[in-house]
Amino acid sequence: MFSFLFFTDMAIYWIHRFLHHKLIYKTIHKPHHKWKVTTPFASHAFHPIDGFMQSLPYHIYPFIFPLHKVTYLGLYIFVNIWTVSIHDGDYRVPKFLESIINGAAHHTDHHLYFDYNYGQYFTLWDKIGGSYKNPSALEGNGPHDLCRKMEAKKDHQENGIDKKSN
Template identity: 40%
Template sequence: FIEDSELYNRIVLGAFLPHSAWASLPRFFQTWLRNYIGGVLLYFISGFLWCFYIYYWKRNVYVPKDSVPSRRAMLLQISVAMNNVGWLSYVVYLAIYMIIVEFGIYWMHRELHDIKPLYKYLHATHHIYNKQNTLSPFAGLAFHPLDGILQALPHSLSLFIIPVHFTAHLALIFIEGIWTANIHDCIHGKVWSIMGAGYHTIHHTTYRHNYGHYTIWMDWMFGTLREPEEDEGKAM
């Protein structure tokens, strides 16, 4: 794979840039630059050839002459395609993406409890750690592989709904590994609205509350939220 990637980098970057401009870059950036250049070329070459074929070479065959888009319209489309969405739009997209992920993971997690075969054969493996003295950060990834895949699905499926930069997607997946360790350490961080370990410990002891992911909002909306302070009050 690495050899193939380096070959493609040499072919594309070597054809359009001086060797000194890209040879010293890390392989990750070389590959990104190669994909960017290749994507832009594919966009313009395929678009130009297709327009030439249907609008000029085969004029009036596929599209009537008076229905051919103006050059101004096509240039505007190119401008939109080549410009960034802008930071404000990007932040909005990311926020919507996170809401969809929160919603998806909440319901995926809840159904892993409510659908008995899924719980018995998949999710129960994770819930053998059901007391504070058996939970530890290592319990975060102690689950059936299919369980992990199902709970990660909302991250991937959301990409088909909301445009999010791939680097942001990868960063969020990386953060998952840290987050899942954090919420199993049984230490209540007392940060309101964050579904921290205080909330998740309750989930492991009651099985019917706090299915949420990063925040408590989905549990609050769907009536499954249980506050750590409630348990502390009962203990007293």
């Protein structure tokens, strides 16, 4: 199972990076990137060719390294849950794994900044390929942090105006 994760992570990294090439991106991968701040719905919103290309590693692996059909089905379910989870905006990853696991914070920055964090599960290939970016959400500058700051500023202004009018 671990080799499946590492193999598919490597293959997805390179396929995903290829889909960002300027000659392919606008036609094939851009529909997925219309969500700057991702939602679970964005996780499966792909052009058919994009979805096919990114699914290939999961189907090629069992031909190279045979898997029991129940294991294959379990990994298929895991992959789908993981794909939804990196698009759900919930940045919960244990602190000691934040630099290793490519979670929702990493993938949100991928949608915001385009040229970073292509990986599926891990940050290894982004670090090797020079496309790793420490997530802005983990630095307190993610989209949810900015929304909270805007709400706090709005509340502060409303409370200041209310006090002046009383």
